[in-house]
Amino acid sequence: LQDNDRGLIVGRRTYGKGLVQREMSLGDGSAVRLTVARYYTPTGRSIQRPYANGDRSYFSDYQNRYKNGELISADSISVNDSLRFVTPKGKVVYGGGGIIPDIFIPKDTSEENxxxxxxxxxxxxxxxxxxxxxxxxxxxxxxxxxxxxxxxxxxxxxxxxxxxxxxxxxxxxxxxxxxxxxxxxxxxxxxxxxxxxxxxxxxxxxxxxxxxxxxxxxxxx
Structure with missing residues (x-):
């Protein structure tokens, strides 16, 4: 919707999951999941959060968003300008970890107790x-x-x-x-x-x- 200018995304940046995994059963009843592909949006961007900084950084991403104020203010959302893409109608969108909404809605903190x-x-x-x-x-x-x-x-x-x-x-x-x-x-x-x-x-x-x-x-x- 966003990449084809067919709609507006309202809310906060999405989780950032864009991998295709295949599960392979093992003889002892366990299984292993192999990443076999990535999803790309129509403009060519990958929305998968990067693993470059290790597992701890990857799994603490949401906590870091909270600490950095990203859930409260759109100005706190960090973007990588090298992952800048443009939609057919000229709207700038970014890859590299979730979908950034067109219209930001801050997190309601009234229930944070x-x-x-x-x-x-x-x-x-x-x-x-x-x-x-x-x-x-x-x-x-x-x-x-x-x-x-x-x-x-x-x-x-x-x-x-x-x-x-x-x-x-x-x-x-x-x-x-x-x-x-x-x-x-x-x-x-x-x-x-x-x-x-x-x-x-x-x-x-x-x-x-x-x-x-x-x-x-x-x-x-």
Whole structure:
């Protein structure tokens, strides 16, 4: 799409994987993967991250992007001018490690809290919501998915119950300022257990800056 000027890429630089590998089974049940080719885009660029600096550099690339501020600012994205290519309509694009977007959207840092990340990954939310629905399923009887999406809001009482539930599970809480994020995930998890996983995604992605930017671009055209 980018190389043929058929669309705009919105977001942040991609991972940078552009190899073709073939897996060969060995007699002991293990396998070896051989790189047999590279992918090249229509302008001729390879998007594979380089291995020249060794495995450690290769596998720590994303961490380095974070430390260098690349996920927050487009100006921090480093490019190699020797890997400069031009599309048919004259747009400059670069090879050498991922696709650099046409329109940069910075990473949302509002959920970057160690305790919050642990809670969202640990399953506490799912267990808590399951127990709440088991005790109070009548509260949601008769409500359909669209009504839930548009009108249901997690109140302070439910939020405080969840925080107490987390404390009982020996979680050291430091979540001041993250109450709205927790409410969003509580609502999304309730929706998932009542109506299915698609509704979880709808709630989590409300006001997503990438989606909003794409919708704005569509409206302009």
């Amino acid at each position: 160690e305790t919050l990340s642990y809670i969202l990954r640990s399953g506490f939310l799912s267990y808590f919501v399951f127990e709440q629905l088991d005790k109070n399923r009548s509260i949601f009887r008769g409500i359909n998915a669209q009504d839930f999406l548009s009108s249901y809001e997690v109140d302070e009482a439910l939020l405080n119950e969840f925080l107490e539930y987390s404390r009982l599970n020996e979680t050291t809480l430091d979540l001041k300022g993250y109450e709205m994020v927790l409410k969003k995930y509580l609502k999304a998890t309730i929706a998932q257990q009542l109506f299915g996983p698609n509704y979880f995604e709808q709630i989590i992605n409300q006001n997503d800056p990438m989606i909003e930017k794409v919708l704005a671009l569509e409206a302009e055209n």
